[in-house]
Amino acid sequence: MDSFEYVRSLCTAAKNAAPGFSSAPTAAKNAVLGRMAELLSDGKDEIIRANRLDLSLAAENRVPAPMLDRLKLDEKRIDSIAASLRELIQLADPIGSGERTVRPNGLVIERIRVPLGVVAIIYEARPNVTVDAAALCLKTGNACILRGGKEAINTNRALVSAMRKALAENGFAPELIGLVDDTSRESSTALMRMRGLVDLLVPRGGRGLIKSVVENADVPVIETGAGNCHLYVDASADLDMAVKVALNAKLSRPSVCNAIETLLVHEDVAAEFLPRFVASLTHPLEIRGCERTRELIDCLPAAESDWDTEYDDYILAVKVVSGIDEAIAHINAHNTQHSEAIITRSMANAERFRREIDAAAVYVNASTRFTDGGEFGFGAELGISTQKLHARGPMGLEALTTTKYLVTGEGQVR
């Protein structure tokens, strides 16, 4: 069986299983999640054994250290995955809720939340995503197809096996969770072409993956994760706050999409702010500055391409701007519509920034690092959407649902 046929068979099995699960009561879905948590905890040894195999193969293949770290599972991490399943149980189930109106002709129109059907996720070698994504899909009555990074395949097999067991023990079809065991590039492309079988595809990964999906997919897609984020320090900013937020937004976790890549500084405060920022650095940081920045601090020169680069690393572009007009224009010209922040005491400038910046999340006097399902109070997230349709920003449970109109009459005609 080639990759295409293999992926089609997985998707078909999920599609066929989905209707029998779509209106499962919340209690039944929560029972599956609870049992998943138990089986993952009970199966720790086996999961860690599978993970060690992946880790040693990855080390042989000279996978970079940060990726090895994301791939690694230990007792503590498995406990934390199980804990997040138990938290998910506590969240309200959006399925079935809705609004009701009565039309003048007596027709009752209800609009209710229903599952999407089959949700596919293409992601990197991060085993926690395997469980998070499957759990979010199950909580919302969806089937899911998981296509994780090849480096994590043994770990994913162990995790999916435990999760499918939890489904079967609760009387549901194990096919509701499909693992794409063929981690060739072809299997990924095949998943993008499953029109009629896949109701939503969420690519989580770098620009290459997102670009490939946008170009190849004929299934509905939500783009996630591209984060060329900015922090603008306004003339009226509290500079202590500005230093603290800039350090956090850049250094607390440079590899993630909600970290900033470019710092914009108002010319009136640049001479005071920039040296203080540099003096406060808690980690070595490569700064690539515009000409005016280079007059104020010691750094490399920024090229035009730096304004469009998502480093995901200990590198920061810095530009001195003439004011909020230039800051807003620069951001809207270069950002990926993810998260943008201003530090200011000016109400007028805060309001302009909020109104004119085109992004999923616009911050005033806070770090961009808060763009996250957990931090926003959604309990969990499937990714951070950088598109405008259907879901924007952290995707919680509601993003995994659609609506259906139920119209009830007594023989009304038009």
Place this chain on the structure above:
Amino acid sequence: MDSFEYVRSLCTAAKNAAPGFSSAPTAAKNAVLGRMAELLSDGKDEIIRANRLDLSLAAENRVPAPMLDRLKLDEKRIDSIAASLRELIQLADPIGSGERTVRPNGLVIERIRVPLGVVAIIYEARPNVTVDAAALCLKTGNACILRGGKEAINTNRALVSAMRKALAENGFAPELIGLVDDTSRESSTALMRMRGLVDLLVPRGGRGLIKSVVENADVPVIETGAGNCHLYVDASADLDMAVKVALNAKLSRPSVCNAIETLLVHEDVAAEFLPRFVASLTHPLEIRGCERTRELIDCLPAAESDWDTEYDDYILAVKVVSGIDEAIAHINAHNTQHSEAIITRSMANAERFRREIDAAAVYVNASTRFTDGGEFGFGAELGISTQKLHARGPMGLEALTTTKYLVTGEGQVR
């Protein structure tokens, strides 16, 4: 300038004009709509002259009569277009509304409705769509690009000229409404490839257009209008009601997407229902029946392909089924997830139909013809979405918006 460059220049102009309009107060947007209504009424003679030119060219080109009828504008139709603009003024403006939460760390998170940006519509030679679509976009703070059918180009020029005048008179950029004056196939394809300039493309038209958009578009799309709709007459149905609803759902306007194409009849009532239905027909109807249907009424034989055909005409496929299981299976195998109806007195069967049918609108004891923005109380619609992402069913004002998170802090870091 080739089609691609021409379309790009229109979209760029709209994109540049959009930010200056996106947060216009509701009163200012309503003033534009009101002035549009006045200018369309005042300019009736000119519009009708342009329309006569289109009609005579279309007649020369042997455009079919139903299409000529949709293309035609007279005083009454222009009055009705102006009246629908005045109705739109009365509708609540979704822009700026939203929810607010405060996180434990004091961060205030607001989620507000904002315009999408630039909305493009590709549609047939229906001049009323030109005004409806532009007005819905303006009411929600969006710019729009209109690519209407070539047969209506003179009419569309006159309508768009009046609408742009209303924008300019109210101090807004006329580029907020762009008319694609080049009606070549290339201009349509170009519009599908304006990634970064077009935030949403809505194709309104036949399957060929939808298919072309799905295959070619790299901009976000909402599919509309494919309507292979069914009516299922259950064993417990009130047969008088069933006859009345079947006649309405098929004959009141066969060319529209919410008309039914296939009638499914429970075997226990088929012998009574089908002859009564045929005897009640108010218009000649070609019936294509399954074998069991042909034993009960005089009709043509249905081929397998009939179950998947959207006739949009005085043709109806009829199938006798063994019960609700077969009815639901048939519908989910062949429908386009638009509108599906059951006539029944059984609460259990009504509930199963509602739960198991996968469609934007599921009807119990009412005609599928009600799937319409006006009938649902939305005041107007941009089309009827048959997809699950972002918008499902009639697309009113909310479907033309997205959301933005505004996060306000006092220097919070993570």
